[in-house]
Amino acid sequence: xxxxxxxxxxVKEPYKYGFVTDIESEKIEKGLNEDxxxxxxxxxxxxKFLLDFRLKAFKKWQKMKEPDWAALGYxxxxxxxxxxxxxxxxxxxxxxxxxxxxxxxxxxxxxxxxLTEQKKLTNVAVDAVxxxxxxxxxxxxxxxxxxxxxxxxxxxVKDHADLIxxxxxxxxxxxxxxxxxxxxAVFSDGSFVYIPKGVTCPMDLSSYFxxxxxxxxxxERTLIIAEESSxxxxxxxxxxxxxxxxxxxxxxxxxIALDDASIKYSTVQNWYAGDEEGIGxxxxxxxxxxxxxxxxxxxxxxxxxxxxxxxxxxxxCLLLGEESVGEFYSVALTNNLQQADxxxxxxxxxxxxxxxxxxxxxxxxxxxNSYRGLVKIGTKATGSRNYSQCDSMLIGDQASANTFPYxxxxxxxxxxxxxxxxxxxSEDQLFYLQSRGIEFEEAVSMMVSGFCRDVFxxxxxxxxxxxxxxxxxKLEGSVG
Amino acid sequence: xxxxxxxxxxKSIDNQTEIQKIxxxxxxxxxxxNPKSEQWRLSNKSKLSTxxxxxxxxxxxxxxxxxxxxxxxxxxxxxGDNCQINLVEENYSINQLSEDKLVKYIKEQISCFDQNENWxxxxxxxxxxxxxxxxxxxxxxxxxxxxxxxxxxxxxLNAKTLIIFLEKNCDIDLLQVNLGKDNSSLSQSTFLCxxxxxxxxxxxxxxxxxxxxxxxxxNVIQQKNSKYNLGSLHFKFNYARFEIRIKQSExxxxxxxxxxxxxxxxxxxxxxxKIEFNGPNGFLDQINxxxxxxxxxxxxxxxxxxxxxAQRTDASQLxxxxxxxxxxxxxxxxxxxxxxxxxxxxxxxxxxxxNEEELFYxxxxxxxxxxxxxxxxxxxxQEIISFIPVSKDRWDLLDKLLxxx
Numbered sequence: 001x002x003x004x005x006x007x008x009x010x011v012k013e014p015y016k017y018g019f020v021t022d023i024e025s026e027k028i029e030k031g032l033n034e035d036x037x038x039x040x041x042x043x044x045x046x047x048k049f050l051l052d053f054r055l056k057a058f059k060k061w062q063k064m065k066e067p068d069w070a071a072l073g074y075x076x077x078x079x080x081x082x083x084x085x086x087x088x089x090x091x092x093x094x095x096x097x098x099x100x101x102x103x104x105x106x107x108x109x110x111x112x113x114x115l116t117e118q119k120k121l122t123n124v125a126v127d128a129v130x131x132x133x134x135x136x137x138x139x140x141x142x143x144x145x146x147x148x149x150x151x152x153x154x155x156x157v158k159d160h161a162d163l164i165x166x167x168x169x170x171x172x173x174x175x176x177x178x179x180x181x182x183x184x185a186v187f188s189d190g191s192f193v194y195i196p197k198g199v200t201c202p203m204d205l206s207s208y209f210x211x212x213x214x215x216x217x218x219x220e221r222t223l224i225i226a227e228e229s230s231x232x233x234x235x236x237x238x239x240x241x242x243x244x245x246x247x248x249x250x251x252x253x254x255x256i257a258l259d260d261a262s263i264k265y266s267t268v269q270n271w272y273a274g275d276e277e278g279i280g281x282x283x284x285x286x287x288x289x290x291x292x293x294x295x296x297x298x299x300x301x302x303x304x305x306x307x308x309x310x311x312x313x314x315x316x317c318l319l320l321g322e323e324s325v326g327e328f329y330s331v332a333l334t335n336n337l338q339q340a341d342x343x344x345x346x347x348x349x350x351x352x353x354x355x356x357x358x359x360x361x362x363x364x365x366x367x368x369n370s371y372r373g374l375v376k377i378g379t380k381a382t383g384s385r386n387y388s389q390c391d392s393m394l395i396g397d398q399a400s401a402n403t404f405p406y407x408x409x410x411x412x413x414x415x416x417x418x419x420x421x422x423x424x425x426s427e428d429q430l431f432y433l434q435s436r437g438i439e440f441e442e443a444v445s446m447m448v449s450g451f452c453r454d455v456f457x458x459x460x461x462x463x464x465x466x467x468x469x470x471x472x473x474k475l476e477g478s479v480g
Numbered sequence: 481x482x483x484x485x486x487x488x489x490x491k492s493i494d495n496q497t498e499i500q501k502i503x504x505x506x507x508x509x510x511x512x513x514n515p516k517s518e519q520w521r522l523s524n525k526s527k528l529s530t531x532x533x534x535x536x537x538x539x540x541x542x543x544x545x546x547x548x549x550x551x552x553x554x555x556x557x558x559x560g561d562n563c564q565i566n567l568v569e570e571n572y573s574i575n576q577l578s579e580d581k582l583v584k585y586i587k588e589q590i591s592c593f594d595q596n597e598n599w600x601x602x603x604x605x606x607x608x609x610x611x612x613x614x615x616x617x618x619x620x621x622x623x624x625x626x627x628x629x630x631x632x633x634x635x636x637l638n639a640k641t642l643i644i645f646l647e648k649n650c651d652i653d654l655l656q657v658n659l660g661k662d663n664s665s666l667s668q669s670t671f672l673c674x675x676x677x678x679x680x681x682x683x684x685x686x687x688x689x690x691x692x693x694x695x696x697x698x699n700v701i702q703q704k705n706s707k708y709n710l711g712s713l714h715f716k717f718n719y720a721r722f723e724i725r726i727k728q729s730e731x732x733x734x735x736x737x738x739x740x741x742x743x744x745x746x747x748x749x750x751x752x753x754k755i756e757f758n759g760p761n762g763f764l765d766q767i768n769x770x771x772x773x774x775x776x777x778x779x780x781x782x783x784x785x786x787x788x789x790a791q792r793t794d795a796s797q798l799x800x801x802x803x804x805x806x807x808x809x810x811x812x813x814x815x816x817x818x819x820x821x822x823x824x825x826x827x828x829x830x831x832x833x834x835n836e837e838e839l840f841y842x843x844x845x846x847x848x849x850x851x852x853x854x855x856x857x858x859x860x861x862q863e864i865i866s867f868i869p870v871s872k873d874r875w876d877l878l879d880k881l882l883x884x885x
Contacts (some may be wrong), residue, residue, distance in 0.1 A: 377831075379806060394821040397788055403816040409831040412803040421826040422818050 007422045015272055017240035019226035021212050030215070034058065034081055037185055039290040040085050044154050044188075049165050057184030064178045067253075070341040071370045071402055074246075074283065074310050081249055083216035084186045088130055088314045098284070107210065125150055129220055139203065148232075149158045149194035150205050151220055156192035163194060167225055171254035171318070172289045179250040179312075180284040183219045184430035185254065190220035195230040195261070200328040204233045204460060209385040211240035211282065217248035224254070224262035228294065233264040235463055238307070240272045244280040246309060251286045259294030259321065262313055264302070266459050268467055271307035276365075278337030281309025288315035289345075292324035292353075297312070300327040301344065302458045304467040309338060314372065316345035319353035319381075326355040329458040333471055334367030342372035342388075343404075346413070360452050362471075363399035370402040377409040384411065393451055445472040497668050499586050503606035507596065509695030513599040520596065522811050524748045527719035531693040537606055545629060548660065552829045553624035554870070558631075559614045559640040572620025572650075582615045582643060589671060589699065597754070600697040600723055604669040607639035615643035618650055625870045630657070632666035632692065639667040646678040646706075655870035660692025660717060667695045672732075674706040683868035684712040685877065686720065694720040704732040704759065713877065714749050715742040724753040724780040731759020731790055735749030737766040740864040742881065743776030743808070750779035757790035763834040765794040769864060771857075772801070774810035779811045786818045787826060789856050793820060797827040802834060802860065854882050 028039055037058055038153050041051040066077070076361035109131070126138035127150065149160060157164050174184040191207040211218045240247065251272065255263050265288075274281025274430055284307075290299035301315040317326030330343040346355035355375070363369035371390045403420045425447055433443035447466050448458070456464045484507060496504070497541040511530075513520040543558055547848070555574070557563055567574040577585075586605065593602060632638040646652065660666050674680060686694055694717050702708055714720050726735055741749040755764055770778035778801065786793050799812045834856050842852035859877060865877050 044832045079627070112865065160772070205736060369612075392816075394823075397791075397819075397821045400817070400819040402818065403814075403827070405813060405815070405829065407812045407829055407831065408809065408811040409801070409803055410806070412806050412808065412833045414803075414831070415833075416829070416831040418814075419826070419827040420814075420816060420828070422816060 002109055009032065017210040017239035017241060017270065018272060020241040021103055025086050025213060027083050027089045027216060028214065032084060032186065032412050034082055034084070036425060038307060040186060040188065040397045044157070045083065046157055050157060053169060053174065054185050058467040059180050060175045061181035061185055062180055063342050066178050067338075070312055070372070070403075071368065072310055072312065072339045072341050073173065074261065074339070077248060081183075083213070083467040084219070085188055086213045097185055107212075111297045125203055125205050127152060129189055129191070129207060129209045130212060141466055142202070146199050146202055147196040148201055149192065150194055150197060151179040152462050153187075153192045153223060153254060156223075160192070161196065162226065163191070164223070167223060167254070167256055168333050168474065171256060172252050172287050177287060180252050180287040181265065183250045183252045183287070187219045187221040190222045190251070192222075193224040195226045195232045197227040198229045200230065201232040204235055206237070206456060207236040209224045209236070211247055211249065214241070214245055214247060217250065219249075220251045222251070222253040224265070225256045226258065226260045226263050229260040231262040232458060234266070235330035235460060236265070236267045238271050240282055242275075243278060246280065247282050249282050249284045249286070250307075253286070253315075255290035255299055257294060257297035257299050259325075260296050261294060262298040262300075262356045263290065263444035265290070265315070265465055267305075267423050268463055268470065269301040269303065269305045273307045273336070273338050274309040278309065281338075283310045285310075286313040288313065289318065290316070291318045291327070291377050294320050294324070294457075296323045296369035297321050298325040298327070298459070299331075302329040302455060303331070304421065304455070304459070304463075304470065305330065305332040305340060306470050308340070311338075311340040311342050313342045314345055316347065317355065318345045318347050318349065319355065320349045320433050321322070323352045323354075324350060325353070326436065327458075328355075328357045328359070329455040331362070331452045331455045331467070331471070332359070332369055333362045334364070334365060334369045336365040339368045341370045343359055343371045345374040346376070347374075347384055348377045348384040348386070351381055352383040353381055354384065354427045355386045357390070358454050358462060359388075359390045360402055360455055361390070361392040362448060362451070363397065364395035366398045368400045368402075370404060371420075372404045374406045375408070375418070377411045377414045377416065381411050384414040386416045391451070392420075392422040393448070394422065394424050419468045448472070484508060494711045496609060498583060499590070499605050500609075502587070502590055504511070505600045506590075506593070506602055507606055508658070510595055513596050513864065517596045518781070519752055523750065524719060524777070527748055531719055532637070534635060534637040534663070534665050537638055542628065542844055543631050544831055546657070549657065555624055556629070557614060557627070558617065559642060560612060562873060563614050565616055569620075571622045572618070574623075575617050577615035577617055577643065577645070579610065582613065585671070586645060586871060596627040598697075600667065600695040600721065601669045601699070603695065603840045604639045604641060604667040604697065607637070607667060608641050612639060613641040613643070616857070617645040617647065618652055620650065623650065623652050625655065627655045627657065627870060630658045630666065630668050632661055632664035634661040635663050637665040637667070639859065640669075642668070642670045644671070645673045648673055648677055650675070650676045650678045650856060651680075653681045653869040655685070655868070657870075658684070658686035658696060660686075660688030660694055662692065663689045664688075665693040665695075669697045669779070670699065670701045672698070674700070674702045674708060676703045677705045679707040680709065681707065681869040682710045683870060684710065684722075685868060686714045686717070686722070688717040688720070691718045692716075693718055696721065696723070697723045700724075700726045700727045702726065702733040702735065707734045708729045708765055709867065710739070711864060712737075712739040712869065713864060714740070715881065716744075719749055720747075720749040722749075724751070726754070727756045728742045728762045729758050730803075731757055731762045731793070734763045735765075737764075737768070737868040738864045739767070739863060740769040740771075740861065742771045743778045745775045746775045748777045748779070750781070753782040754785070755795070756784070756785045756786070757793045758788060760793070762790055762793045762795070764797070766797045767863070768799050769860065770799075770801045770810055771804065771860070772810050772842045775805070775807040777809050777811070781813045781815075782827075783815045784825060784827070786812035786816075786820050786823055787821045791820045791822045793823045795823070795825045799827075799829040800832040801829070802833060803831055808809045849860070858882055
């Protein structure tokens with residue numbers, strides 16, 4: 001038997017992104033009502049169509065009920081006890097990064113995010129979002145040369161209002177679900193990406209979301225549009241300081257891929273997960289959806305979910321275009337008292353559409369990890385195919401792993417395959433590795449990383465390495 | 481409240497049994513299952529309401545058993561009027577359960593009922609009087625096969641209840657046949673209790689005629705070292721729902737389930753299974769097949785629940801589906817809920833059509849498309865049918881199915 005004490009003795013690595021940046025910030029009062037929404041809109045100097053969009057969403061949200069179908073248990077959220085807008089105080093208009101408050105730059109440096117442009121070697125353009133606003137976007141000129149627009153959504157509202165008006169809310173309508181409606185009403189910032197026809201984005205684009213304030217929620221909104229024959233790889237990372245209260249994060253991500261376009265969206269989510277007793281942590285309720293509008297378009301989601309006290313997230317693909325492709329690769333790790341209900345939806349509407357789902361869940365401690373997925377083949381989706389694989393690994397006898405795949409087919413000329421398995425760390429393999437002189441911890445970490453390899457292979461290289469390290473760190477002290 | 485009114489207008493209600501009173505009371509608070517609950521979400525509401533449209537019938541019409549008896553030793557019982565059994569032979573005995581025992585057992589069961597999950601049982605028990613309840617206890621060895629028939633008469637709603645206790649070390653082959661007549665609804669609830677070391681090969685064959693409906697609920701409790709094999713087949717129902725709930729009360733038991741449902745026209749047939757392991761070393765192997773044609777709808781929802789106590793559980797569940805028409809639909813949801821860590825659990829689901837390569841191969845050998853399709857279907861059906869005990873040799877279910885399709 002695995003020696004439980006051996007592992008429990010291992011020193012636990014604290015959450016290293018848990019620091020708070022001491023910076024003066026501008027917050028509005030707590031609570032949610034029409035005036036607050038108007039105030040947010042006014043602060044961001046938004047056009048009327050956006051204010052109308054927000055107010056309409058708010059009206060819908062008021063009539064909606066918080067969903068309770070997920071296998072999650074958490075104390076009721078008081079939506080009036082949240083600050084819906086918080087921004088670090090800085091000069092009105094920033095023309096270069098030199099004008100950004102050095103404390104902010106330092107924060108992102110500490111997080112390992114290269115905002116200063118001398119770090120060009122990494123070749124990743126970053127949009128850094130701090131609480132409710134975007135701080136800086138790097139490599140803008142280089143991207144502009146190729147016609148790529150990469151900026152915060154607030155800037156896009158001013159500079160590219162036509163695109164925002166045309167696409168905002170077309171993939172995730174305001175009335176889609178409770179959290180999407182809330183986000184539509186109060187979203188503060190986020191990223192906007194537009195890749196023109198025929199352009200392959202010259203570098204990876206990245207957004208880094210940082211929650212700094214303990215009493216404000218984060219409601220970012222991301223919109224990515226890939227025109228015909230274009231392609232882009234987008235990375236997203238998230239961290240938050242340690243607070244003993246729960247912070248709400250309700251984001252919406254919309255992707256649109258036209259003919260022959262391809263979007264790859266990768267996430268490493270490492271929000272603060274609360275302590276061992278389950279105190280504090282982020283409540284992460286996210287709606288992510290991509291629309292493969294064009295023929296042969298492709299949207300690929302890959303995610304590594306290690307943080308948050310509660311995760312409620314189902315990145316989905318609407319496969320409308322003929323021969324369009326949807327992919328979902330996910331690793332979800334829960335430890336201590338974390339709860340995750342995550343998965344995907346693949347809705348096949350157009351003919352000859354294909355989707356692949358690979359989901360790996362690892363539950364340790366007293367955590368709860370559920371995969372919930374929907375594969376639906378509509379009546380017009382002739383010749384469509386889906387393959388799903390959901391594997392769960394249980395570490396310790398207090399953790400739980402659930403699998404809820406919903407499969408619906410209305411088209412006889414289509415094929416759906418789903419398989420799922422649950423296992424634990426194999427003692428034989430562990431013994432083999434240990435007998436070859438590999439330390440116990442390292443052996444477990446090797447096996448976990450092998451378990452997740454199918455997903456890590458899909459991540460951009462620097463992310464894959466980070467994800468691998470993150471998993472090893474998160475699992476320290478939990479194996480037994 | 482209509483359903484409550486209907487039960488109350490039932491003639492036998494004047495002398496309501498204790499069980500009926502309890503169930504009616506439970507139904508009174510929520511007469512119909514919650515349509516938003518997972519168990520009832522996909523159920524066709526209008527079909528369910530047609531099921532309840534017929535008036536409750538206590539008396540059965542004459543019943544013809546669908547196939548001849550092949551050996552004298554087979555025990556045949558028809559649930560309904562004057563159905564009694566008391567056999568004491570050299571090696572075995574089958575004894576009718578006393579009313580007290582029946583009531584006590586049913587009351588125990590009801591106390592663990594969940595309003596939505598056991599709605600079919602609640603309905604059955606509130607409609608049913610003692611004369612449509614058959615309960616017996618089996619003990620001994622070399623027990624001849626048992627066949628039990630349940631049927632609904634035309635233009636009526638019939639409720640039948642079956643309770644079987646299997647004593648230690650007992651081994652039986654049991655076939656249950658549920659038949660629906662034109663425009664009828666049958667509510668069948670079965671409770672099986674397997675004591676230590678006992679084993680049952682259970683077959684459930686249900687088929688209807690034009691516009692017949694069925695609510696078939698099967699509750700099995702397995703004590704340790706028991707073995708339960710279930711082969712089931714449901715077809716030709718306007719609306720049918722087969723609910724299987726199996727509890728391995730102390731683990732260390734084996735369960736094998738092979739089920740199939742075939743839907744045509746605008747029929748809806750669903751299978752819901754819930755397998756709970758309440759002890760270690762449990763074993764489950766389950767396969768459920770559906771075939772949906774025309775405008776029909778086939779549903780499968782299976783959950784496997786492995787709590788912390790159920791270490792070393794080995795469970796697998798497979799849902800295989802054939803969708804033969806573009807207007808038909810199939811929903812399948814196999815699910816795993818696991819807390820124990822030392823377990824081997826897996827599930828799989830596929831939805832596809834007939835294999836074109838195999839069809840092509842057969843056609844190149846001179847077999848017509850129709851014949852080739854039948855051959856493929858027969859191999860698809862055979863795996864399940866060969867698992868149904870007692871009647872499989874003389875009651876040619878396979879031919880019956882192939883001619884239907």
